[in-house]
Amino acid sequence: MAKSLSARNIIKRYGGVEALSDGNLDVHTGEVVALVGANGSGKSTMSKVINGVVVLDGGQLFLDDKPVQLSSPQSAKKLGIATVFQELSLIPQMTVAENIWLTREPMTAYGTVNRKEIDKKTNELLSLFQGTYKTDIHPHDPVASLPADEKQIIEILKAISVDPWLIILDEATASLDSRQVTRLFDLVKHWKEAGKAIVFVSHRMEEIFRIADNYSVLRNGKTVGSGKMSDINEKDLVKLMIEKESVFSFSRTGSKKPDKADKPMCLEVDGLHTTTLKGISFRVREGELVGIGGLRGQGQRDLLLSLYGAKPHSGKIKINGKESKFNHPRQAMKKGLALVPGDRAREGLLYIRSILENLLLPSWKKYGFPLKIAKAKHDAGKIAESLNLKMAGLNEPVSSLSGGNAQKVVIGKWLMRQPSLLLLNDPTKGVDVGTKAEFYSLLTNLCNEGKTILFYSSDDEELIGLCDRVLVLHDGIIRTELSGETLTKENLIAASLGISNGGAL
Amino acid sequence: MKNRFTWDFLMTRYPAFFPLILLAISIIVNWILQPNMFDRETLNSNMRVFLPLVLVAVGQAVVLIGGGIDISVGGIVSIVNTILATRVGLDGSTELMWRYVLVSILVGLLAGAINGFFIAHLRLQPIITTYATSFLYGGLALFILPNPGGGIPASIAEIYRTTTPLKLPLSFFIIAIILLVWKYISSTRYGKYLFAVGGKADAAYETAVPVTSVQFSIYVISGLMAALAGIAITMLSGSGNAEIGSAITLNSITAVIIGGNSFSGGIGGVTGPVMGAITLSIIQNIISFAHINTWWETLVKATIIVIALAAPGIINLLRRSGP
Numbered sequence: 001m002a003k004s005l006s007a008r009n010i011i012k013r014y015g016g017v018e019a020l021s022d023g024n025l026d027v028h029t030g031e032v033v034a035l036v037g038a039n040g041s042g043k044s045t046m047s048k049v050i051n052g053v054v055v056l057d058g059g060q061l062f063l064d065d066k067p068v069q070l071s072s073p074q075s076a077k078k079l080g081i082a083t084v085f086q087e088l089s090l091i092p093q094m095t096v097a098e099n100i101w102l103t104r105e106p107m108t109a110y111g112t113v114n115r116k117e118i119d120k121k122t123n124e125l126l127s128l129f130q131g132t133y134k135t136d137i138h139p140h141d142p143v144a145s146l147p148a149d150e151k152q153i154i155e156i157l158k159a160i161s162v163d164p165w166l167i168i169l170d171e172a173t174a175s176l177d178s179r180q181v182t183r184l185f186d187l188v189k190h191w192k193e194a195g196k197a198i199v200f201v202s203h204r205m206e207e208i209f210r211i212a213d214n215y216s217v218l219r220n221g222k223t224v225g226s227g228k229m230s231d232i233n234e235k236d237l238v239k240l241m242i243e244k245e246s247v248f249s250f251s252r253t254g255s256k257k258p259d260k261a262d263k264p265m266c267l268e269v270d271g272l273h274t275t276t277l278k279g280i281s282f283r284v285r286e287g288e289l290v291g292i293g294g295l296r297g298q299g300q301r302d303l304l305l306s307l308y309g310a311k312p313h314s315g316k317i318k319i320n321g322k323e324s325k326f327n328h329p330r331q332a333m334k335k336g337l338a339l340v341p342g343d344r345a346r347e348g349l350l351y352i353r354s355i356l357e358n359l360l361l362p363s364w365k366k367y368g369f370p371l372k373i374a375k376a377k378h379d380a381g382k383i384a385e386s387l388n389l390k391m392a393g394l395n396e397p398v399s400s401l402s403g404g405n406a407q408k409v410v411i412g413k414w415l416m417r418q419p420s421l422l423l424l425n426d427p428t429k430g431v432d433v434g435t436k437a438e439f440y441s442l443l444t445n446l447c448n449e450g451k452t453i454l455f456y457s458s459d460d461e462e463l464i465g466l467c468d469r470v471l472v473l474h475d476g477i478i479r480t481e482l483s484g485e486t487l488t489k490e491n492l493i494a495a496s497l498g499i500s501n502g503g504a505l
Numbered sequence: 506m507k508n509r510f511t512w513d514f515l516m517t518r519y520p521a522f523f524p525l526i527l528l529a530i531s532i533i534v535n536w537i538l539q540p541n542m543f544d545r546e547t548l549n550s551n552m553r554v555f556l557p558l559v560l561v562a563v564g565q566a567v568v569l570i571g572g573g574i575d576i577s578v579g580g581i582v583s584i585v586n587t588i589l590a591t592r593v594g595l596d597g598s599t600e601l602m603w604r605y606v607l608v609s610i611l612v613g614l615l616a617g618a619i620n621g622f623f624i625a626h627l628r629l630q631p632i633i634t635t636y637a638t639s640f641l642y643g644g645l646a647l648f649i650l651p652n653p654g655g656g657i658p659a660s661i662a663e664i665y666r667t668t669t670p671l672k673l674p675l676s677f678f679i680i681a682i683i684l685l686v687w688k689y690i691s692s693t694r695y696g697k698y699l700f701a702v703g704g705k706a707d708a709a710y711e712t713a714v715p716v717t718s719v720q721f722s723i724y725v726i727s728g729l730m731a732a733l734a735g736i737a738i739t740m741l742s743g744s745g746n747a748e749i750g751s752a753i754t755l756n757s758i759t760a761v762i763i764g765g766n767s768f769s770g771g772i773g774g775v776t777g778p779v780m781g782a783i784t785l786s787i788i789q790n791i792i793s794f795a796h797i798n799t800w801w802e803t804l805v806k807a808t809i810i811v812i813a814l815a816a817p818g819i820i821n822l823l824r825r826s827g828p
Contacts, residue, residue: 091704
């Protein structure tokens with residue numbers, strides 16, 4: 001049976017801020033609608049509206065052209081609408097099975113949860129992603145013990161376990177590796193044929209063009225365009241998202257990358273071992289921008305944390321020619337290292353504290369005792385300005401910022417210390433295109449100033465467009481190193497999957 | 506294949522594993538100091554003293570699993586004690602006693618419901634709310650019975666003190682029933698909701714778990730268990746004292762933590778806290794049998810408790826710095 005859901009002129013305010021001023025969306029069974037827009041454009045709010053998590057301040061939802069009210073997640077669920085939340089709705093302490101079937105557990109006649117049945121049904125769902133897990137997932141494994149991508153998969157399985165007709169995928173691919181994304185897209189195609197409707201929220205252009213039938217673009221809380229995917233190209237879609245003429249370009253591609261072979265070595269790593277790394281050796285020259293690629297969870301995080309002294313490791317690390325053994329990030333900071341961690345909410349920022357405090361956190365020492373607060377404010381202001389930080393004021397909490405701007409604060413707090421070696425762990429994850437472009441030029445400028453950057457990204461295009469060289473990690477070793485001619489998407493993906501050495505080495 | 510017999514696995518999968526070790530150690534030490542510990546009489550006289558704390562700890566465990574804390578339980582115990590001591594009296598009839606046992610249970614449920622309403626519906630902080638209501642309930646107990654006195658008929662108190670079905674202490678049967686009920690509840694849908702709300706309330710809400718009702722219910726359960734403890738403590742002492750519950754609150758929280766539950770909610774069970782409560786009571790026993798000078802008693806007891814609480818953390822620390 002064909003079904004449809006429409007949102008008309010949706011208004012939603014959070015305090016004084018209008019997150020949505022004129023949101024519109026149409027979804028029909030058998031189609032995938034991409035909901036696109038820059039960060040802070042109201043995409044997440046829109047998906048919360050459809051899912052009944054937020055109460056509307058204006059506008060109307062229509063189910064099959066009849067007005068309908070969604071006052072809670074329960075009512076949305078009853079109407080067959082399920083959401084894969086960007087911030088997962090999983091309970092870490094509970095098991096995989098308990099999480100997937102929470103509120104819908106199969107019961108026995110005695111009012112207890114039917115354990116056999118729940119395990120059986122969980123295994124059926126788990127088999128949908130069979131072959132993409134790092135280790136076998138057991139229905140009784142606590143969710144907290146799973147890596148981020150597998151948690152994301154559990155969240156997806158939880159949403160489809162309701163057998164909904166409408167599935168909202170809110171940045172569901174952000175933490176998945178390419179193999180898992182491909183599997184998810186196969187499933188999406190299958191669901192589409194089975195008469196389900198899918199709303200796909202993503203920042204990744206390539207994925208949107210791969211999977212979506214229609215698009216709907218939000219800009220500053222307003223729907224500014226919609227239509228068929230086949231009638232639009234990437235450039236025009238991005239243009240719709242950002243008002244200015246496209247800034248989405250890799251400033252380094254095309255132009256000849258300056259040769260750095262004569263520069264001194266900044267970082268030399270020999271035989272680095274941790275629980276996940278099995279002997280990593282590489283060299284980085286001063287001023288280089290070196291990428292780290294590969295599927296998620298192949299040791300990239302461990303590599304960056306070890307270099308930063310935040311993870312026990314063995315092996316030789318030389319920084320600027322001097323052997324260094326860091327047991328604590330403080331020692332690494334003193335030597336001019338900076339780490340932008342992967343999870344900005346948990347590791348990068350104090351969310352409820354002000355932007356000022358966050359920016360100054362690693363640098364307070366510089367401002368003496370008693371604190372020269374005026375100078376500190378002045379310096380923080382300058383950094384914020386140079387990063388083009390969009391904020392109501394330095395004293396506003398970081399939680400008031402959008403994802404991209406929050407990430408700028410993380411980078412800004414390290415730039416205040418003038419680091420010589422920057423370690424970046426997927427800094428553009430969940431960041432909108434406009435801000436991404438700003439990051440790219442920032443990174444390029446930093447390198448030109450002679451700073452060295454080690455850059456892990458889950459976005460292959462980014463690595464190819466931006467980096468001098470890319471080290472591809474697979475299962476705790478450097479599978480291959482790609483640069484110049486060999487640095488192509490095909491090689492990168494092949495090496496990531498461990499299929500080939502990607503033409504190099 | 507993951508190794509399912511490592512220390513980490515045992516600790517996370519069976520939260521009652523560590524409290525079991527502690528309980529075994531304390532029983533052995535107690536046994537050495539008090540060789541007749543397992544005699545029917547001694548066992549019963551010990552267990553009837555332990556039971557009130559066990560009951561309160563069970564309620565407290567449910568609250569902590571659900572992500573809250575209840576520091577008004579001592580006040581509820583005191584109210585129940587003073588009600589029974591003043592209303593039934595030393596020469597009251599059995600029928601009067603049972604009537605007021607019923608009233609006591611209702612009072613416990615009501616007190617818990619008041620806590621629950623403030624915390625779940627008005628969204629107040631559990632620790633502040635129950636701290637405030639602890640004075641409300643404690644004050645009410647003092648109002649009912651300003652000076653220690655009153656009591657219940659000795660014949661009724663004897664039922665609690667000397668009943669030993671199958672030659673085993675009555676407390677064993679009560680604890681067994683509680684554990685069975687918990688076993689059942691934790692495998693019902695309500696049980697899953699309880700862990701979900703305690704683990705991550707926002708995520709539970711988005712998954713359509715009735716978060717408010719669950720939060721309300723945990724305080725009602727805690728109030729009920731405190732009322733049962735109040736009845737038990739009254740039958741044990743046979744008399745009334747408005748201060749009788751004041752020590753039990755912190756002891757119940759300590760018992761739950763020794764029992765392997767987490768302050769942050771969503772983890773643990775009731776078996777561990779029951780063992781924690783018994784361990785805590787045995788420690789008290791050991792101290793009195795070890796002939797420790799009264800002046801030192803608090804210090805020694807506190808030291809043992811701190812070591813017991815810190816042990817899992819210390820073991821983890823040693824393991825981490827090891828090879």
